[in-house]
Each structure stands twice: as structure tokens, then as C-alpha cells.
Amino acid sequence: MASFDPWDRTHLPDPHALYRAMRTDAPVWRGIGPVTGRPIWFLTRYDDCVAALRDSRLGKDLERHLDAEQVAAERALEAGPLEPLGRNMLFVDPPDHTRLRRLVAKEFTPRAIADLEPRIAAIAADLLDDLAGRTQIDLVADFAHPLPVTVISEMLGIPIEDRVRFRRWVDVVLRGPVGSDQQTLAGMEFIAYLNDAIESRRSAPRNDLLTALINAEEEGDRLDHTELLAMVFLLLVAGHETTVNLIGNGTLALLRNPDELARLRAEPSLMATGVEELLRYEGPVGVATSRWAFEDVDYGGVTIPRGEIVIPVLLAANRDPEVFPDPDRLDVSRDPNRHIAFGSGIHLCLGAPLARLEGAIAFSALLDRFEQIELAVPVGDLEWNEDFFLRGIRTLPLDVA
Numbered sequence: 001m002a003s004f005d006p007w008d009r010t011h012l013p014d015p016h017a018l019y020r021a022m023r024t025d026a027p028v029w030r031g032i033g034p035v036t037g038r039p040i041w042f043l044t045r046y047d048d049c050v051a052a053l054r055d056s057r058l059g060k061d062l063e064r065h066l067d068a069e070q071v072a073a074e075r076a077l078e079a080g081p082l083e084p085l086g087r088n089m090l091f092v093d094p095p096d097h098t099r100l101r102r103l104v105a106k107e108f109t110p111r112a113i114a115d116l117e118p119r120i121a122a123i124a125a126d127l128l129d130d131l132a133g134r135t136q137i138d139l140v141a142d143f144a145h146p147l148p149v150t151v152i153s154e155m156l157g158i159p160i161e162d163r164v165r166f167r168r169w170v171d172v173v174l175r176g177p178v179g180s181d182q183q184t185l186a187g188m189e190f191i192a193y194l195n196d197a198i199e200s201r202r203s204a205p206r207n208d209l210l211t212a213l214i215n216a217e218e219e220g221d222r223l224d225h226t227e228l229l230a231m232v233f234l235l236l237v238a239g240h241e242t243t244v245n246l247i248g249n250g251t252l253a254l255l256r257n258p259d260e261l262a263r264l265r266a267e268p269s270l271m272a273t274g275v276e277e278l279l280r281y282e283g284p285v286g287v288a289t290s291r292w293a294f295e296d297v298d299y300g301g302v303t304i305p306r307g308e309i310v311i312p313v314l315l316a317a318n319r320d321p322e323v324f325p326d327p328d329r330l331d332v333s334r335d336p337n338r339h340i341a342f343g344s345g346i347h348l349c350l351g352a353p354l355a356r357l358e359g360a361i362a363f364s365a366l367l368d369r370f371e372q373i374e375l376a377v378p379v380g381d382l383e384w385n386e387d388f389f390l391r392g393i394r395t396l397p398l399d400v401a
């Protein structure tokens with residue numbers, strides 16, 4: 001079988017060449033995880049990825065499906081102070097998943113999110129006002145990061161002044177070094193911070209999402225304290241790191257495709273299809289979270305044995321030529337565009353309406369504010385996060401006028 005190394009950091013600037021080769025030569029490919037030494041199956045064809053994301057034979061709750069010995073080995077790997085953060089909806093199956101998701105779903109419907117539009121636009125405008133007179137900016141630090149963090153912090157009711165600390169905690173908790181003291185410490189600080197925020201809101205309730213979740217916890221069987229902590233953690237992480245990457249990767253993709261940037265400027269009505277295309281073309285989430293095979297499953301004529309891990313590669317699926325004509329071309333008017341940047345099935349991104357709105361507001365505000373936007377460094381000098389799960393650049397230095 002063909003050999004690939006998806007963990008090799010040389011693929012970070014352009015993982016598409018690797019995924020194209022995997023999709024063509026070995027669309028159901030078995031690799032060995034570098035940290036755990038466990039077999040991991042990568043799916044790179046669109047149809048296989050969608051099927052896997054919707055397949056109830058693949059899931060999260062290993063206790064209910066796998067042998068005691070395997071569960072014990074897995075738990076040993078996960079043991080540690082960060083374990084409670086994993087008890088969130090993204091890492092559980094129904095019925096727990098259904099219960100946890102239902103508790104927050106109403107806050108994230110397209111209708112509820114549409115009400116936030118004026119506030120998100122005002123936050124974007126304020127951030128750009130702060131840049132007045134500057135001819136050089138770092139789009140990530142100055143705009144792409146603070147915008148979604150401010151939005152999700154305000155929704156939850158967490159002070160925005162703490163955003164620099166969040167960024168460091170999220171960075172270290174998500175990207176390690178895995179198992180390092182540094183990661184454990186950052187995780188413990190983050191947990192202590194969230195516990196304090198929960199306690200202070202318990203004594204002084206407000207009209208925010210944190211208070212709503214605390215009320216659900218106090219109703220007993222709906223949400224226990226660990227689940228509450230894990231939920232707030234998930235919303236904070238999912239609520240900003242991904243959208244930071246949509247704005248950062250999306251702006252970079254437009255700068256590398258100046259004709260498409262010019263079309264978007266000339267025809268603002270293309271923004272809706274433009275955002276979908278940026279999600280497809282240079283998606284913020286490289287691969288879906290892993291699933292366990294609860295029984296032997298057949299994908300593309302290959303049997304994935306029970307107890308092994310499956311990872312659908314979203315970036316690869318979104319450039320599958322069977323579904324997207326001329327997939328490596330950015331086309332801001334592409335329609336239809338059935339990308340799976342937000343996943344599919346029961347874990348389909350809860351925040352998709354919010355992310356779409358933030359993306360559209362961010363790109364419109366940037367184009368309105370600056371007549372000229374250019375990369376201030378060669379593309380090859382850009383530093384990508386060392387993370388094949390969340391795909392994003394660390395800084396995006398721009399010359400603006």
C-alpha cells in the first residue's frame with residue numbers, strides 16, 4: 001500500500017498535494033499515529049467522508065463498544081487533569097450527545113444568530129477603527145483573532161480583557177507539546193479560570209449563555225458540573241480558533257487569487273457564495289475529529305477492523321473532483337457548493353450560522369475599509385500552526401491603504 005506522512009510538517013503550507021495523492025492512490029489509507037502508535041484510517045474521498053460522518057457504526061463512546069482491555073489502554077492515554085475538558089458534545093454519542101446539544105442549540109439557530117449582526121458589525125468596525133493610520137497590520141492578531149473571541153466571549157458573558165490569556169491557553173492545550181508539563185499547567189489554569197467564571201456567575205446571574213447553562217446544571221439531571229465546564233471550554237475553543245482561521249486563510253486565499261478578490265469587491269452580492277467557497281477551498285478544520293469503528297466496516301472495498309480509528313479528511317473531500325468541478329480553482333460564485341467544512345451528520349457544526357455571519361461581516365468590513373491590501377511578506381515566509389486538525393496561519397502581515 002502507498003505510504004504517506006500526513007504528520008510531516010513540510011505539508012503544512014500546502015496539504016492539498018498530499019491529500020490529492022492520497023485520494024487518488026489510497027483513498028482509504030491506514031497510517032500509524034506518531035504519538036500513540038495506533039492505526040488510524042484516513043478517508044479522503046468526498047462520498048466516503050460524508051458516509052463516515054453519518055455512520056452510527058463509527059463513534060466516540062468506546063466504553064459501550066470496545067473490549068475492556070482496549071478501553072483501559074485508551075483511558076490511560078487520556079488520563080490527566082485535562083480529561084474533564086473532553087466530556088463535551090463533540091466527543092460523546094447519543095443519547096448524551098442529543099441531550100448536551102439540545103441544551104445550547106436554540107442559542108445558535110440562524111434566527112438567533114441573525115440578531116447578533118449589528119453587534120458583530122460594530123465589533124468589526126471598532127477593531128478596524130483602532131487600525132486607523134496604520135499601513136502595516138497583522139491581520140490575525142489585529143482582526144481575525146479578536147473578532148470571533150469578542151463575539152463568543154460576549155455571548156457567554158466572559159470578560160474580553162482575558163483574551164490574551166485565552167489565546168495562550170487554547171494554543172497550548174490544543175497543540176501541546178502533547179503531554180508536556182506546559183500543556184498540563186495551561187489546561188489547569190484554564191480549568192481554574194472557567195471554574196471561577198462559573199462561580200462568579202452563579203452568585204450574580206446575568207442575561208448570558210453562561211447563566212443559562214448554569215441554570216441547566218442546577219436543574220440536576222440535565223447537565224453536571226464537568227459537562228458544564230466541558231461545554232464552556234468547547235464553545236470558547238470552537239467559537240474562535242476556527243473562525244480565526246476562516247478569516248485568516250480566506251484573506252490569504254483571496255490575496256493569492258487577485259481576480260477573485262476583485263470580483264468580490266466589485267460585486268458585494270457574491271459574499272454569500274464567496275464565504276462558502278473560502279470554507280471549501282482553504283477550510284479552517286483540516287480533518288474531522290476521530291471516530292472509533294464499533295464493528296468491522298467496509299469503505300471503498302477496504303475493511304476497517306473493529307476498534308480502529310477513522311479520520312475523515314475534510315480538506316481532501318472538499319477538493320474531490322468527482323463533486324467539485326475544477327476543485328483547485330477558487331471561484332467566489334461557485335454554486336452549488338456542497339462542501340463539508342462544517343462536517344456532516346449529528347456533529348454538524350453547531351456554530352455554522354455564527355461562523356458564516358462572522359466571515360461575511362469580516363470580509364466585507366475589510367474590503368470596505370481598505371482600498372488596497374497586499375501581503376507584506378513572501379507567501380513562503382508565512383508560519384502555519386503545527387496542527388493538522390485546525391489549519392491556520394499564525395500571523396498574516398499585510399500592507400494596507
Ligand code: HEM
Nearest residue numbers: 089090238239242243246288289342343347349350351355
Ligand atoms: C468557520 C468556522 C468553523 C468551522 C469550519 C467549524 C467546523 C466544525 C466541524 C468540522 C465540526 C464537526 C467536527 C466533527 O464532526 O468531528 C464542528 C463541530 C462543532 N462546532 Fe464548529 N466550526 C466553526 C465555527 C464554530 C463556531 C463559531 C462555534 C460556536 C461556538 C462552533 C461550535 C461547534 C460545536 C459546539 C461543535 C460540536 C457539535 C456536535 O458535536 O454536535 N463552531 N465545527
